[in-house]
Amino acid sequence: MYAILFDIDGTLVSTGGAGQLAFAETFAAEFGVDELSGKVPFAGRSDRAIASDLMRLHGVDPHDENWRRFRAGYLERLPSALKRKSGRVLPGVVALLEELAAAGHPLIGLLTGNIREGADHKLQHYGLAEHFSFGGFGDASPDRNGIAAAALAEAQRVANAEWQESRGLEVCELSGAMVIGDTVHDVTCARSIGAFAVAVPTGGATREELAAAKPDLLLEDLSDARPLLAEIERAMRS
Template sequence: MYAILFDIDGTLVSTGGAGQLAFAETFAAEFGVEELSGKVPFAGRSDRAIAGDLMRVHGVDPHEENWQRFRAGYLQRLPSALQRKTGRVLPGVIELLDQLAAAGHPLVGLLTGNIREGADHKLQHYGLADRFDFGGFGDVSHERSEIAAAALAEAQRLAREEYSPASRLEICELAGAMVIGDTIHDVSCARAIGAFAVAVPTGGATREELAAAQPDLLLDDLSDARPLLAEIERAMGG
């Protein structure tokens, strides 16, 4: 078995800024912050880390109660923000997911800074909700490397469950893992879990910025995924 872990924003879909809009409207409604500081980066980071930094910048105590207050407000506003912003599924995504489904052997999951329910809202909006069996999410951790470790652990658990009861005594380890993302943070979290790093400049980062992070594979987008699929076959011994 082989695990393929997809980032969401800028990799699978472009939401047209719906997430940032929902952030801004939540901070305005819940904490009286009329305009979010541009000093806090969003790309490649967990929702929990972004919200915490914004609270600190705007003088809001980033304790658990305020995180839960933000979380509830954000999830309430995100579906409307998705409706109001013009977004799309990015090139090659549907075709690649179809190819992976047809292959049968990869475990296809998520590695995202989105909180789980936020990820669900985005994937449902773009018709991708039934494409992923598991994932690592930004509900608890501030660090993408910790989210990556959680996603990999879940993939390993699912790989073991693929074996019949009669073979459960066998050692069942993943043949490998791949992280597909659009930021340098996706490359670094792939390195943190020993995964093959695929980068695509379809989000905020340029091709040059991603190249400097030295991913294992750098594609313009996912339209021609043959090199990616060849790596999976190689790792699987095909």
């Protein structure tokens, strides 16, 4: 089995800034921060890392209780922010997910800095939730490589369960993994787990920035996914 791990923001969907709006509203309501500093980058990073950096910058102690306070407030405000912003599913995404499902690939997961429930809100809002049953999320770890390791471990768990159900064997050796994302961080975390890195300049980075990170495959977007699908087929045959 082969694991295919998708980033969300800038890769599957563009939310029109809904996440940042929910961040800003939460910091205002919970911590009295009227305007968030623009010095903290969002793209390609975990929600916990972003929140912790913003807390430090605005004089809020980033301890566990404040993280839990932020998390609850953010999840409360995100659905409304998604409705108020003009977002969209990015080109080629639906067709690719449907093609992967039709081909019977069971290991279609997420590798995202979003906290799990935030990821669920976004995917439900854009009608993509049914395509994903597992993933690595930004709840506990500020480190993108740690999230990647968690996503791969989840893929292995799902593969073992599928293998046991279909063949009565406890362990299924993965034939490889692919990470699909829109930032240099996605390429870096793919390397950290030995995965094939696919990059698309549809969100947080330019084509030139992504090319400099040397992904295994660089596409304009996911509209023409034939090179990506060819790599999956090659990996599964090897």
